[in-house]
Amino acid sequence: MSARYTGLIERYRDRLPVSDDTRLISLGEGNTPLIKLNYIPKLTGKDVEIFVKYEGLNPTGSFKDRGMTMAVTKAVEEGSKAIICASTGNTSAAAAAYAARAGIAAFVLIPDGKIALGKLAQGMMHGATVIQIKGNFDDGMQLVKEVAEHAPVTIVNSINPYRLQGQKTAAFEIVEELGEAPDYHCLPVGNAGNITAHWIGYSEYACQLGDTVTEACALCEGECQYTNVVVCSKRPKMVGYQAAGSAPFMRGEMVDNPETVATAIRIGHPQSWDRAWKVKEESGGWFDECTDEAILAAQKLLAEKEGVFCEPASATSLAGALADIESGKIPEGSKIVCTLTGHGLKDPDTAIKQSTAPMVTVDATLDAVRNAILSNMPD
Numbered sequence: 022m023s024a025r026y027t028g029l030i031e032r033y034r035d036r037l038p039v040s041d042d043t044r045l046i047s048l049g050e051g052n053t054p055l056i057k058l059n060y061i062p063k064l065t066g067k068d069v070e071i072f073v074k075y076e077g078l079n080p081t082g083s084f085k086d087r088g089m090t091m092a093v094t095k096a097v098e099e100g101s102k103a104i105i106c107a108s109t110g111n112t113s114a115a116a117a118a119y120a121a122r123a124g125i126a127a128f129v130l131i132p133d134g135k136i137a138l139g140k141l142a143q144g145m146m147h148g149a150t151v152i153q154i155k156g157n158f159d160d161g162m163q164l165v166k167e168v169a170e171h172a173p174v175t176i177v178n179s180i181n182p183y184r185l186q187g188q189k190t191a192a193f194e195i196v197e198e199l200g201e202a203p204d205y206h207c208l209p210v211g212n213a214g215n216i217t218a219h220w221i222g223y224s225e226y227a228c229q230l231g232d233t234v235t236e237a238c239a240l241c242e243g244e245c246q247y248t249n250v251v252v253c254s255k256r257p258k259m260v261g262y263q264a265a266g267s268a269p270f271m272r273g274e275m276v277d278n279p280e281t282v283a284t285a286i287r288i289g290h291p292q293s294w295d296r297a298w299k300v301k302e303e304s305g306g307w308f309d310e311c312t313d314e315a316i317l318a319a320q321k322l323l324a325e326k327e328g329v330f331c332e333p334a335s336a337t338s339l340a341g342a343l344a345d346i347e348s349g350k351i352p353e354g355s356k357i358v359c360t361l362t363g364h365g366l367k368d369p370d371t372a373i374k375q376s377t378a379p380m381v382t383v384d385a386t387l388d389a390v391r392n393a394i395l396s397n398m399p400d
């Protein structure tokens with residue numbers, strides 16, 4: 022392998038469904054930082070280690086790039102000239118960018134007025150056809166499935182199996198960096214594709230590392246090349262957090278009118294429903310919900326005290342983890358990874374609205390600026 026990092030397919034080629042002849046459509050995605058938090062663990066008053074996997078540093082600013090590089094690579098390999106998705110914004114941004122990179126067309130269906138500004142800009146800038154629908158993500162998803170039966174387009178939502186294959190590599194990176202899987206892996210859950218993908222990744226990796234033959238992981242379903250070899254050394258408990266107004270996994274049923282400030286996970290009919298329940302069962306994890314207030318507070322805490330800016334939906338993983346650390350459900354001594362799924366710059370409106378940082382407008386004089394500094398100096 023050359024020293025230049027050229028994306029996750031190249032890096033994990035032997036564990037992904039590509040051949041030597043496959044033309045890779047890549048923007049250098051993956052290889053994102055796993056940042057150990059300093060301030061926030063102390064704040065909990067408990068003995069825990071918390072790492073955040075900063076997926077906002079992917080090329081289009083979210084974890085979707087991991088899946089999209091695979092989905093678009095395979096679409097192109099299969100001769101597709103156009104891709105389509107429904108999206109709360111990040112999938113559409115990634116689809117638009119990777120389609121541009123590949124030289125094919127992208128059609129994206131988004132809920133009218135309900136996606137963050139940065140994501141809208143991305144879809145438009147990369148030249149996708151942006152179709153705003155007067156409905157929510159779930160309506161868009163239904164339409165995409167129907168229209169794909171009548172038009173020559175490849176669906177690149179996470180029901181496309183290559184998406185999860187790409188996304189599983191985040192778990193590989195974490196195991197490689199920590200030397201083993203963490204005790205708990207916390208994620209925001211919308212469609213539940215990403216929590217499923219991580220579990221596949223941890224399971225495959227554990228199978229590869231494991232040293233005793235016991236049983237096959239159910240999720241591998243024969244696809245994992247290691248299934249027959251071994252089972253699993255350590256895997257984490259997978260914990261999925263949803264926004265309270267948009268929490269079908271907590272309700273135990275689909276939600277028809279989901280609402281949350283975390284627009285990325287404003288989803289009431291998750292596409293990976295059965296698989297996510299299986300992840301919870303197999304990993305010994307759980308689902309829980311966070312209020313919008315708790316989500317925004319966690320987003321702000323990360324930005325102000327750790328220097329990490331993620332979008333609201335992403336902060337759901339930390340908001341939930343903090344509640345479970347406090348209650349003791351996540352016990353002391355635990356090593357926890359929270360995925361921060363998207364960059365804070367995706368949603369500048371929400372950030373500016375909730376910011377309490379002092380912003381003053383003063384005359385352009387030395388005195389005025391000095392006064393502004395002195396009156397805002399920490400004690």
Ligand code: F0G
Pocket residue numbers: 083085107108109110111112113179209210211212213214215216285286288332334335362363
């Ligand atoms: N976090 C962010 C920032 C997201 O954009 C999404 C999903 C999720 C978490 C949830 O991931 O669906 O795999 O459970 N966004 C999709 C989109 C729906 O269209 O961009 P999931």
